[in-house]
Amino acid sequence: MDWNNIRDEATRYLQDYTRINTVNPPGNEIEGATFLKKILDAESIPSQIYEPSPGRGSLLATLKGNGSKRPILLLNHIDVVPVEKEGWECPPLDGVIKEGYLYGRGTLDCKSLGIIELMALLVLKREGIPLQRDLIFFATADEETGGKWGVQWAMENLPPLREIEYALNEGGHIILNEDGTPDRYAISNGQKVIFQLKLKARGTSGHGSMPHSDNPNVKLVQALNLITRWETPFHIIPTVKDYFKKMAFKQPPDKRGFFEDIEKGLNDPSFSTWLTSNPIYNAMVRNTISLTVLQGGTKANVIPLESTATLDCRLIPGTNKEKFLEEVKKRLGNEMEVEILSESESLPPSPLDTELYRAIETFAAENDPDCPIVPYLLAGATDSRFLREKGIITYDFCPFRLTEKELMRVHANNERIDLENLKFGTKALVEILKAVAV
Numbered sequence: 317m318d319w320n321n322i323r324d325e326a327t328r329y330l331q332d333y334t335r336i337n338t339v340n341p342p343g344n345e346i347e348g349a350t351f352l353k354k355i356l357d358a359e360s361i362p363s364q365i366y367e368p369s370p371g372r373g374s375l376l377a378t379l380k381g382n383g384s385k386r387p388i389l390l391l392n393h394i395d396v397v398p399v400e401k402e403g404w405e406c407p408p409l410d411g412v413i414k415e416g417y418l419y420g421r422g423t424l425d426c427k428s429l430g431i432i433e434l435m436a437l438l439v440l441k442r443e444g445i446p447l448q449r450d451l452i453f454f455a456t457a458d459e460e461t462g463g464k465w466g467v468q469w470a471m472e473n474l475p476p477l478r479e480i481e482y483a484l485n486e487g488g489h490i491i492l493n494e495d496g497t498p499d500r501y502a503i504s505n506g507q508k509v510i511f512q513l514k515l516k517a518r519g520t521s522g523h524g525s526m527p528h529s530d531n532p533n534v535k536l537v538q539a540l541n542l543i544t545r546w547e548t549p550f551h552i553i554p555t556v557k558d559y560f561k562k563m564a565f566k567q568p569p570d571k572r573g574f575f576e577d578i579e580k581g582l583n584d585p586s587f588s589t590w591l592t593s594n595p596i597y598n599a600m601v602r603n604t605i606s607l608t609v610l611q612g613g614t615k616a617n618v619i620p621l622e623s624t625a626t627l628d629c630r631l632i633p634g635t636n637k638e639k640f641l642e643e644v645k646k647r648l649g650n651e652m653e654v655e656i657l658s659e660s661e662s663l664p665p666s667p668l669d670t671e672l673y674r675a676i677e678t679f680a681a682e683n684d685p686d687c688p689i690v691p692y693l694l695a696g697a698t699d700s701r702f703l704r705e706k707g708i709i710t711y712d713f714c715p716f717r718l719t720e721k722e723l724m725r726v727h728a729n730n731e732r733i734d735l736e737n738l739k740f741g742t743k744a745l746v747e748i749l750k751a752v753a754v
């Protein structure tokens with residue numbers, strides 16, 4: 317296999333794919349699905365487009381195995397988030413290559429994952445190696461606004477998807493230090509639970525020149541002051557404990573012991589203050605509450621009748637939602653009306669003692685010996701929740717080598733990918749899939 321040719325082929329596909337406008341809303345993923353289908357058709361890999369709502373297309377392709385083992389799903393999404401054109405070095409939808417990087421919306425999240433998953437399928441097909449499992453490539457609509465026309469729809473309407481044993485999806489990466497050395501293989505096997513609340517304060521409207529004691533804005537601000545200061549208790553689940561333990565040897569000597577046993581470590585006040593000042597770590601060890609929307613009043617001289625706020629709460633899987641809500645209400649006081657705006661199911665992380673996880677570990681050990689492989693709890697939400705809901709063992713792992721600084725370009729201006737990642741990523745997927753499907 318000439319991997320440089322594979323890189324160049326992947327680069328051309330990703331350039332063309334980036335040029336297809338699938339900004340969601342409205343998404344218009346059907347054009348992306350049609351583009352991918354043409355590539356698959358040319359290689360005689362059967363695929364089908366589903367379009368549950370006009371323009372909201374997803375594409376499912378299957379590379380057949382002999383069925384002696386259950387299928388593996390390679391998941392990716394076609395839609396991308398909107399762009400602010402002014403902030404970009406290169407136009408975001410033109411597929412421009414500059415100094416070894418392809419720039420554009422979706423080049424990290426996650427058209428590039430779609431392309432390396434596609435390339436892995438093409439490589440395995442061209443090699444003609446018999447497979448024990450079906451490999452299912454699924455490029456979906458609507459991830460960026462909740463999955464209603466994509467994975468959520470598919471899990472309800474395409475029963476064969478429920479036969480899947482393992483899935484790989486976006487979320488985790490091979491994280492590099494700033495000097496380019498690998499720091500860790502971060503593989504997300506679970507995510508926090510969405511629990512968004514809308515608060516409403518009611519009062520009496522009036523003239524701003526005559527303050528009174530029933531101003532909803534004042535009530536809201538006072539209640540929010542209490543809730544946003546709440547230091548929720550620590551709640552450590554095994555995945556998180558494992559993460560810190562595996563990262564312990566990289567810490568300075570004074571912190572190593574605390575990482576070794578994070579539950580015990582957090583009992584140390586100065587360590588817990590240090591750890592929770594890092595938003596990523598903080599989100600791993602407790603339920604979090606972010607005040608994200610505030611609405612109250614429309615005019616400088618009018619006291620409004622009501623005002624509202626939204627709390628984006630993210631819970632550690634296994635948290636009792638009713639109890640959490642009770643705790644929230646207790647802090648808000650009885651003047652506040654509380655409504656659940658949206659919530660996801662509380663799902664345990666996928667197990668790690670599996671053939672697929674071991675295959676990733678083996679790949680990591682061969683390519684980056686001494687680099688820890690860490691499972692981690694994703695603070696945000698991906699489509700993986702719809703798979704875990706159906707019992708599919710799902711790992712969020714896209715084998716690109718990226719620094720945390722490069723990753724900050726996701727959803728931001730100047731999103732880009734190093735072209736060497738298209739080669740490494742395809743090669744990694746091919747090796748991992750061979751280990752579990754051949």
Ligand SMILES: [Zn+2]
Nearest residue numbers: 425426459486
């Ligand atoms: Zn994404």
